Amino acid sequence: MEDNFVPLFAFASNLEFFEVFPESKSFVQNNIRLGEIVELPEGRGFAVVLGVGLLEFATNLSVLLSRFSAEGPFTHVVLAGICGAYPDRGLEIGSVVRVNSEIVGDLGVVECNGSFTPWYKVCATSANGSASQASAHVYESSSLRGVPAWLSDLKPVAGLSVNCCTGSASMAKERVENFNVDVESMEGAACFSICHAFGVPCYEIRAVSNFATARDKSTWRIKDALAALQSLVNSL
Numbered sequence: 205m206e207d208n209f210v211p212l213f214a215f216a217s218n219l220e221f222f223e224v225f226p227e228s229k230s231f232v233q234n235n236i237r238l239g240e241i242v243e244l245p246e247g248r249g250f251a252v253v254l255g256v257g258l259l260e261f262a263t264n265l266s267v268l269l270s271r272f273s274a275e276g277p278f279t280h281v282v283l284a285g286i287c288g289a290y291p292d293r294g295l296e297i298g299s300v301v302r303v304n305s306e307i308v309g310d311l312g313v314v315e316c317n318g319s320f321t322p323w324y325k326v327c328a329t330s331a332n333g334s335a336s337q338a339s340a341h342v343y344e345s346s347s348l349r350g351v352p353a354w355l356s357d358l359k360p361v362a363g364l365s366v367n368c369c370t371g372s373a374s375m376a377k378e379r380v381e382n383f384n385v386d387v388e389s390m391e392g393a394a395c396f397s398i399c400h401a402f403g404v405p406c407y408e409i410r411a412v413s414n415f416a417t418a419r420d421k422s423t424w425r426i427k428d429a430l431a432a433l434q435s436l437v438n439s440l
């Protein structure tokens with residue numbers, strides 16, 4: 205049994221918004237302003253663009269929810285966009301996934317030898333160098349009870365949120381070893397953290413546009429990934 209489900213689709217960029225909801229071009233200017241809510245036709249909910257990266261997305265989502273959380277027109281936030289898949293995690297370009305957990309992946313320090321130490325390990329290491337048990341903070345999506353099948357049936361994956369995209373195979377390996385994650389993007393942890401703070405149920409759907417590994421922009425398939433996301437969202 206589905207609960208009342210009126211989604212607010214939250215995108216990082218105008219590109220993602222217009223590729224997933226191309227019909228919006230008939231009633232929205234070329235760019236929508238960050239934080240401006242658009243009502244989708246046929247009662248499909250609402251959409252908003254909030255900016256790329258943890259900080260801009262967090263700021264604009266906080267402002268939006270502080271205006272709407274008491275009595276908003278939407279019931280759930282669905283962060284939608286593209287992502288990079290780490291190699292050998294069973295994902296392909298064009299795969300559409302539901303990211304059900306997020307960890308901030310580049311909060312920490314770079315050591316003299318160039319390796320990255322996550323912040324939770326920095327904090328867990330005392331002055332004499334001994335490390336206590338600790339783990340990274342995991343931000344989770346909301347319960348799937350009562351959400352529509354197009355959302356709950358998607359393949360669940362673990363996500364890493366970064367401000368700096370992976371650019372080498374060694375960086376990808378280090379991130380997977382540190383956090384045991386499947387995909388990488390730049391907004392998910394902010395979305396989960398802020399929605400939980402405001403008591404708004406939240407989910408994240410992403411289509412894989414690239415592998416998060418040695419940077420080669422010629423292999424990215426942003427349009428194909430967004431077409432896959434569009435066909436999912438248009439099956440609602």
Ligand SMILES: O=C(O)c1cccc(C(=O)CC[C@H]2O[C@@H](n3cnc4c(=O)[nH]cnc43)[C@H](O)[C@@H]2O)c1
Nearest residue numbers: 216256257286287288369370388389390391415416
């Ligand atoms: O790197 C570029 O030159 C570039 C040019 C146009 C667009 C983009 C992006 O939109 C990427 C950032 C955007 O997409 C998500 N994303 C997609 N793949 C990854 C990734 O491998 N690592 C991190 N984020 C990724 C992300 O959530 C941003 O919103 C880039």
